[in-house]
Amino acid sequence: MTDSFDLLVIGAGPGGYVAAIRAAQLGFRTAVVDEHAAAGGVCLRVGCIPSKALLESSQRLVAARSELAAHGGVAAEIGLDLPAMMKRKDRVVTTLTRGVSSLLRKNGIEHIQGRARLVGGDGDVRRVAVTTEGGEQEVEARNVIVATGSRPATLPGIELDGDRIGTSTEALAYGEVPEHLVVIGAGYIGLELGAVWNRLGSRVTVLEFLDRILPGADAEIAAGAEKIFRRQGLDIRLGSRVLGATAKGGKKEAGCVVEVDGADAIECGRVLVAVGRTPISDGLGLKEAGVAVDDRGFIQVDERFATSASGVFAIGDVIGGPQLAHKAEEEGMACADGIAGGHVHIDYDAIPGIVYTEPEVASVGRTEEELREAGTPYRTGKFPFRAIGRARATGSLEGFVKILAHAETDAVLGVHILGSHAGDLIAEAVAAISFGASAEDLFLTSHAHPTLSEAVKEAALAVHGRAIHM
Ligand code: FAD
Ligand code: NAD
DSSP states (O other): OEEEEEEEEEOOSHHHHHHHHHHHHTTOOEEEEESSSSSSHHHHHHSHHHHHHHHHHHHHHHHHHHTTGGGTOOOSOOOOOHHHHHHHHHHHHHHHHHHHHHHHHHTTOEEEESEEEEEEEETTEEEEEEEETTEEEEEEEEEEEEOOOEEEOOOTTBOOOSSSEEOHHHHTSOSSOOSEEEEEOOSHHHHHHHHHHHHTTOEEEEEOSSSSSSTTSOHHHHHHHHHHHHHHTOEEETTOOEEEEEEOOSSGGGOEEEEETTSOOEEESEEEEOSOEEEOOSSSOHHHHTOOBOTTSOBOOOTTOBOSSTTEEEOGGGGOSOOOHHHHHHHHHHHHHHHTTOOOOOOGGGOOEEEOSSSEEEEEEOOHHHHHHHTOOEEEEEEEGGGSHHHHHHTOOOOEEEEEEETTTOBEEEEEEEETTHHHHHHHHHHHHHTTOBHHHHHHSOOOTTOTTHHHHHHHHHHTTOOSOO
């Protein structure tokens, strides 16, 4: 049977489902194909959402154990019910994936479960084969958006076994607290999931190839975060090039061996490989359809997300750039608007990135290193949370706000925050950069007292050498 749509979206992740909803709002007859029954893609199923649920639960446990007494709370020993924590995480995921399914239904979008592959086109119609449980079905559409996302990358010498040597997907669902977990990569996933298992009682060794954590983040902020994470118990080993990892089997708690260049091999119970993610552009019939990909497999698109094949567009992780859910969403919305003939613009300088550790690491715009390298004249304003009244009241004193503004125009070029709730505080900085605000605009804006956002105002004042509370 052949069905015909104005738009078919392949992949129901944050890029794909948002594109589909926007297209439906614009009056397109729209369908989404995803190989999984649950909508929401990696982000909802095995990414952003379950990781944040575990970060929240594990941090509450830490707070109850180490902070409650100072607040006057008296509790008997606080233990860990890991199955209950995992059940809560699964409930959060199910609620949200069902929510996305119901949004698709509400917008009249057909949700097909199956694996999609481009099979050809006649004139201005694209044909897509969808392999479902019941066999193969063909769908026709005037436009196709490929939003197939990404999968975990691995390294030569590492045998992923879907269990003891695994990726974030396994680390979101360990059935027991590993006695010793080795994490390969001190990026987003390594630090977030390393923090979760460290809080739950694992000894966590983080092996990072580079001489710093969080490549791409402002170096001063990353160094500050590293110091705190070490104090929290992460054994971070920089300059560690992993040569291989194997599961020997046998005794559970020493079942894996990780080989590191120039250092002793490490025995551990589990290994989490977190060295980046690669695009899912294979098995989609892209080459036959005339869709160009680069040498790393990312689909190449123009500024309207059009690929080299007419009527085929691509968005999200599969086209490269920051592999973030909100970036995929922005692209989904813009791509659908563009197909309808509308204006397409995304300000990639104003896409925030947040690491949801405690404290959080949040940033938007240029880092100090980037400005230095580009020869851009800049001034810096910094302000520590320990001088903020609200931070004293909550007890979250670690970290600081750093604002980089153009030395001549005062335009805000970059904002980097290490601190509790940094991920929420960065929203103001994103708006400031989007609207071309100056550091002066930031400090002339009223910031409620007592809030953590006062640190942003003070850092903006500090750009002009006039912080009040320091
Ligand atoms: P995806 O979400 O990957 O969705 C693509 C969908 O397409 C998938 O469901 C896939 O199964 C399906 N698909 C692929 N091929 C086919 C095919 N041939 N036919 C049918 N369906 C197909 N980002 C953030 O912004 N914040 C976070 O806190 C965050 N945390 C993360 C934590 C973890 C552990 C991980 C792994 C990622 C995290 N990310 C986070 C990144 C975020 O998940 C991705 O950037 C985002 O999901 C990308 O969205 P997407 O729509 O491009 O693709
Ligand atoms: P990442 O790119 O953030 O970090 C990978 C790290 O592995 C880097 O520090 C890199 O230097 C290191 N590395 C690479 N090869 C190595 C080797 N041989 N030995 C040791 N270290 C090595 O990738 P990730 O943590 O796997 O996450 C993938 C993507 O998912 C991220 O880039 C991010 O876009 C997204 N994500 C986002 C969030 C969030 O927004 N909070 C959370 C998780 C994941």
